[in-house]
Every structure is written in C-alpha cells, then in structure tokens.
Amino acid sequence: MRAKGLLVFLVLLPMMIPPHVTAIAWIQTLGPSSPLLRSVGLAPEIGTTHPLYSREGVILLLTIQHAPLVFLVVRAALRAQPRELSDAARVAGAAPTRVLRRVILPLLAPSLVAGFALAFVSALKNFGIPALLGIPGRYTTLPVLMWQRMASFGVSILEGVAVIAAIMAGVAVIAVAVTALLQRLGRAALIGPPRPPLGVRLGSARLPVEGALWAFIAVVLVLPLAALLATALVRTYGLPLTAATVTLDNFAEILVRQGVTVRAFANSTVAAGGAALVLAALAVVIGHLVTRTHRVRRGVGRGAEALGDLAYAIPGIVVSIAFILTFLRPLPILGVSLYNTLLIIALAYVTAFLAIAVKPVSAAFAQLDPALDDAARVAGASYGRRMARVFAPLVAPAAASAAILVFLTAYNEITVSALLWSSGNETIGTTIFNYEDGGYTTLAAAMSAVTVAATVLLMLALDRLGRHLPQGAVPWR
Incomplete structure (x- = not known):
C-alpha cells in the first residue's frame, strides 16, 4: 500500500485525542443539532434521542478510542515474525487463507491476548466517554459512579468510594496477571536472525483496499473532527454552518x-x-x-x-x-x-x-x-x-x-x-x-x-x- 507511514499516523491519532473530546465530537456529529448535518440537510428531527446515548454508543466509542492500541501491538508482532515461515508454507502450496490460519494467527496469539488486555484495561478506566454518553443514556460505569458520588457528597463518602476503587484496581491487576500467564503459555520460540517482514503484493486489490482504509479514516477521524470544528464556528449550537452563521x-x-x-x-x-x-x-x-x-x-x-x-x-x-x-x-x-x-x-x-x-x-x-x-x-x-x-x-x-x-x-x-x-x-x-x-x-x-x-x-x-x-x-x- 502507498503512504503507509501517513496511514499508520492517522490510524493512531484517535488514541491521542482525549476520550471526552472524542465523545463531544461524535455527539456533535450524529445529534439532531449537529451543525454539520444540518448544513447538508441530513440531521435527525429536533427532539430525537441521540443514537449514541446508550450502552451500545458507549461501547462503539470505546472501540474507536482504543482500537489503535490493539493495532500497535498486532502490527509490531507481525513485523517481528520471520518471513521464512510464511514463505515455506506458500512454497508448499498453502493458500493465503491457510497460511493465515495455520502459521500467522497461532504465532500472533500472545499479541492478540495482549491487545485484548490493553483494550480491556483502557476501557475499564475510561471516564470521558461513559460520562458524556452514559449519563444521558442511564448507563453507569464504575469510574462515573465514583465521580458522581464524590461530586455529590464530597469527601464524606470517601470510604465507600475507596471500596469501589479497590475493586477496580483489583480487576485491573487480575487482568494484567491473567494476560501475562496466557502470553507465556501461548508463546512460541522463534530462532534465527531478524529478517525483513513478509511483503504481500495486493495486485488488482490494492485500490479497493486503500480505498477502504481511507474511507475508514474519513469516518472515524475526519467526520467527527469536522463536526467539532463546525460546532466551534457557529454562533449558537443547532444552527447550520453557513456564511451567515460562521464566527x-x-x-x-x-x-x-x-x-x-x-x-x-x-x-x-x-x-x-x-x-x-x-x-x-x-x-x-x-x-x-x-x-x-x-x-x-x-x-x-x-x-x-x-x-x-x-x-x-x-x-x-x-x-x-x-x-x-x-x-x-x-x-x-x-x-x-x-x-x-x-x-x-x-x-x-x-x-x-x-x-x-x-x-x-x-x-x-x-x-x-x-x-x-x-x-x-x-x-x-x-x-x-x-x-x-x-x-x-x-x-x-x-x-x-x-x-x-x-x-x-x-x-x-x-x-x-x-x-x-x-x-x-x-x-x-x-x-x-x-x-x-x-x-x-x-x-x-x-x-x-x-x-x-x-x-x-x-x-x-x-x-x-x-x-x-x-x-x-x-x-x-
């Protein structure tokens, strides 16, 4: 694929954008008052419940926020795999799907487990997305619950909140320990000098694959950031972005x-x-x-x-x-x-x-x-x-x-x-x-x-x- 460095940078950018900013951007992307959707006539009717104010909305944005972590881990593991293993399987007549199933994925298993654990722990401790989407959708997570109790009652309720905090810390530690164990059990020893990673020529599929990746980046990155900027440029939230309303x-x-x-x-x-x-x-x-x-x-x-x-x-x-x-x-x-x-x-x-x-x-x-x-x-x-x-x-x-x-x-x-x-x-x-x-x-x-x-x-x-x-x-x- 062309422009791989730029693609990697853009795929990882959502990870560096704060979760609460991600939540605000998506709220302004899909809501009935979205200036971006109203300017093109695609906004839902005023008074319609926001589609992201739900459990599914929280899960969707947590997925978008933390997917780059899994991508980083899997990408590093793929680049570290000796290409001789895949080359040998292909010389022996194995189809690409069989190489993926019998060679690449078994060697990738510890990294997939690590990616799962990273995503789990990161989502567990995320506050911004569950707070901005979960509170209106009546879907409360533990970080939001602790914040609500401390914001309402102050330090007088600190002992009860500390118990919840200890439970969360325990869950995170157990997740890390179990992950380390699974990685150790699933690790396969690879020997030999480092070699360049396997290169796969896409041929006629290159343009569709590149198009799909750029479309993915447009949806998960460009669209919400454009909606965020549009909201910042209108005089009042809910107005369409036009020459008369921009400021x-x-x-x-x-x-x-x-x-x-x-x-x-x-x-x-x-x-x-x-x-x-x-x-x-x-x-x-x-x-x-x-x-x-x-x-x-x-x-x-x-x-x-x-x-x-x-x-x-x-x-x-x-x-x-x-x-x-x-x-x-x-x-x-x-x-x-x-x-x-x-x-x-x-x-x-x-x-x-x-x-x-x-x-x-x-x-x-x-x-x-x-x-x-x-x-x-x-x-x-x-x-x-x-x-x-x-x-x-x-x-x-x-x-x-x-x-x-x-x-x-x-x-x-x-x-x-x-x-x-x-x-x-x-x-x-x-x-x-x-x-x-x-x-x-x-x-x-x-x-x-x-x-x-x-x-x-x-x-x-x-x-x-x-x-x-x-x-x-x-x-x-």
Missing part, C-alpha cells in the same frame, strides 16, 4: 476573554510539563538500573519498572482517590496541605504515567555497550558523573521522546484530574467537560478543537524526533 467568537472567548479557560491552559501546561520533566529524569535512572549487570541494582530497576506498569494499568480515577486519601490532611511535620492544589495533580501524573516514560528510555539503554560504564568507572568517575557525562547525552533523544509522550498524555487527560481539580486549579480536560456538561457546547467545541490542534502539532514534532531514536521509542514509527 470566530467562540475561539476568542476561550483564548482571550474567559479567565477559566486561559487558567486551565496554563495549569495543564505547568502540571503536564512538570510531570514530563520529572518522569524523563526518573526514566533515565530506572532505565540505567534495568540494564545494569549488578543483580541487586537491576532488581531495583525492574521493580520500579513493574510498579510503573501496575500504576498505568490501574484506572486514573483510582489513582486520584489514592492521592486524596494520602494528602487530604496536611503533611506531617511540614504542616503543608497539597489537597486542592495544582501540585497534587502533577504528582498524580508522575504516578500514573511513569510506564510511558520508562519504555523509550529503556529501549535506548538496551542498545548501549556496557563497556562504556566499565570504562568510566575504571577512570574513577562517580555514578553522578557517569550519568551526566556518558549516559544522559546518549539517551537524551529518547528521554525527550518520553517527555513529549507524557506531556501528550497528561495535557488533555481528565480521568486523573476529575476528582483532584478545584477552583483556580482547573485543567483543560475538566474545563472542557464542565462546559459540555453545563450546556456551553460551542465553547466546549472550540476548546476541544484547540487541544486537538496542539496534540497533532506535538505528535508531528515527536515524529520528526523519532527519526533519530531507537526503534520502538515512538509508538507509530
């Missing part, structure tokens, strides 16, 4: 006039940026420990890496409840309270997104020659000097990639900050959600459009940086 006032309102949105952009930049810098530094230390030959230090590094994976698997709203329980009272001795401050949100980001930072840096350390460390130690360099003069410069691009990935994830998130934000400490995610929940749809759409544009620009910057990074440092490369 930039909504963008001026959220970027200049509204103090809460300007503050939210600043707060998210500070919290996500601070967490990204801290995690990039921690990732360098952990990545170095993981690749050490000393057994104790390597064990410490792997333990920290495992804790990061565990924290990432646990739903973000559970992490926020844990931080409330920990920092509800002032810190001992210091007497300083972190509750209702921006710092508690940044610290929660550090806990929730450690795994994202460690992966690319660990991949970079794995490619370094251990003799570098030995030579520096023989020359008398201390640990800090070795890190500053030898390792940090070599893994700096991977650390920068890790920082950008963390920033991308934290900048627009809502799951972690949904229970931690307070007046004056709003984030982009909570502000967009509050606008949509309060009926300020055009402002929510304008703010969502700005965050999507910022996300795409950061992804493009990371893509350019990825040309100089080890394989696997940037997910879509």
Whole structure:
C-alpha cells in the first residue's frame, strides 16, 4: 500500500485525542443539532434521542478510542515474525487463507491476548466517554459512579468510594496477571536472525483496499473532527454552518476573554510539563538500573519498572482517590496541605504515567555497550558523573521522546484530574467537560478543537524526533 507511514499516523491519532473530546465530537456529529448535518440537510428531527446515548454508543466509542492500541501491538508482532515461515508454507502450496490460519494467527496469539488486555484495561478506566454518553443514556460505569458520588457528597463518602476503587484496581491487576500467564503459555520460540517482514503484493486489490482504509479514516477521524470544528464556528449550537452563521467568537472567548479557560491552559501546561520533566529524569535512572549487570541494582530497576506498569494499568480515577486519601490532611511535620492544589495533580501524573516514560528510555539503554560504564568507572568517575557525562547525552533523544509522550498524555487527560481539580486549579480536560456538561457546547467545541490542534502539532514534532531514536521509542514509527 502507498503512504503507509501517513496511514499508520492517522490510524493512531484517535488514541491521542482525549476520550471526552472524542465523545463531544461524535455527539456533535450524529445529534439532531449537529451543525454539520444540518448544513447538508441530513440531521435527525429536533427532539430525537441521540443514537449514541446508550450502552451500545458507549461501547462503539470505546472501540474507536482504543482500537489503535490493539493495532500497535498486532502490527509490531507481525513485523517481528520471520518471513521464512510464511514463505515455506506458500512454497508448499498453502493458500493465503491457510497460511493465515495455520502459521500467522497461532504465532500472533500472545499479541492478540495482549491487545485484548490493553483494550480491556483502557476501557475499564475510561471516564470521558461513559460520562458524556452514559449519563444521558442511564448507563453507569464504575469510574462515573465514583465521580458522581464524590461530586455529590464530597469527601464524606470517601470510604465507600475507596471500596469501589479497590475493586477496580483489583480487576485491573487480575487482568494484567491473567494476560501475562496466557502470553507465556501461548508463546512460541522463534530462532534465527531478524529478517525483513513478509511483503504481500495486493495486485488488482490494492485500490479497493486503500480505498477502504481511507474511507475508514474519513469516518472515524475526519467526520467527527469536522463536526467539532463546525460546532466551534457557529454562533449558537443547532444552527447550520453557513456564511451567515460562521464566527470566530467562540475561539476568542476561550483564548482571550474567559479567565477559566486561559487558567486551565496554563495549569495543564505547568502540571503536564512538570510531570514530563520529572518522569524523563526518573526514566533515565530506572532505565540505567534495568540494564545494569549488578543483580541487586537491576532488581531495583525492574521493580520500579513493574510498579510503573501496575500504576498505568490501574484506572486514573483510582489513582486520584489514592492521592486524596494520602494528602487530604496536611503533611506531617511540614504542616503543608497539597489537597486542592495544582501540585497534587502533577504528582498524580508522575504516578500514573511513569510506564510511558520508562519504555523509550529503556529501549535506548538496551542498545548501549556496557563497556562504556566499565570504562568510566575504571577512570574513577562517580555514578553522578557517569550519568551526566556518558549516559544522559546518549539517551537524551529518547528521554525527550518520553517527555513529549507524557506531556501528550497528561495535557488533555481528565480521568486523573476529575476528582483532584478545584477552583483556580482547573485543567483543560475538566474545563472542557464542565462546559459540555453545563450546556456551553460551542465553547466546549472550540476548546476541544484547540487541544486537538496542539496534540497533532506535538505528535508531528515527536515524529520528526523519532527519526533519530531507537526503534520502538515512538509508538507509530
């Protein structure tokens, strides 16, 4: 297929768009008041129940949101399969469907299980889509239930909510453990040097296959983003997008006039940026420990890496409840309270997104020659000097990639900050959600459009940086 790099980038883009923005975009795509559908005369009648306000609507959008995760895992596994196995089966006369059934899928089974687990855990902890679609459709998930109880009764109901949070955390941990077991049981050992992946010529089927893929991208990405932009450009939600109704006032309102949105952009930049810098530094230390030959230090590094994976698997709203329980009272001795401050949100980001930072840096350390460390130690360099003069410069691009990935994830998130934000400490995610929940749809759409544009620009910057990074440092490369 042509333009595979662009196709992969576009297929993965929905994963980087915040779930609540995805929900808002699809609400404005298919609803009776959709400016995009009204401008072409295809909108349902006013008063019609929105088709996505249901259990099926929640499941559909969760599928669209998390399908790129499964795609990433399966794509990496397919590229790692030795092409000799498929070539041998084809030389023996096996038809393509038989090669797929008897060779490729059995070898792919552990990766399919991993993809299922990733999708399950990600959907389990998703807050934005079930909140915006499930609440009107009377379909409540556990994260939404915890948020509703905390929003209604405050910290007085914290003990009951903590029980639900513990159940969710337990389910996530069990899912990860069962997945690891199934992968271990289904893994088949492959030997031999790495070879280029199998290439399949589509022949006359290339144009239909390419057309189907571009149509898929148009439906799941272009259409909802176009509806989001159309809503942001009309004076009042429900008007068709015409020359008479188009305006930039909504963008001026959220970027200049509204103090809460300007503050939210600043707060998210500070919290996500601070967490990204801290995690990039921690990732360098952990990545170095993981690749050490000393057994104790390597064990410490792997333990920290495992804790990061565990924290990432646990739903973000559970992490926020844990931080409330920990920092509800002032810190001992210091007497300083972190509750209702921006710092508690940044610290929660550090806990929730450690795994994202460690992966690319660990991949970079794995490619370094251990003799570098030995030579520096023989020359008398201390640990800090070795890190500053030898390792940090070599893994700096991977650390920068890790920082950008963390920033991308934290900048627009809502799951972690949904229970931690307070007046004056709003984030982009909570502000967009509050606008949509309060009926300020055009402002929510304008703010969502700005965050999507910022996300795409950061992804493009990371893509350019990825040309100089080890394989696997940037997910879509």
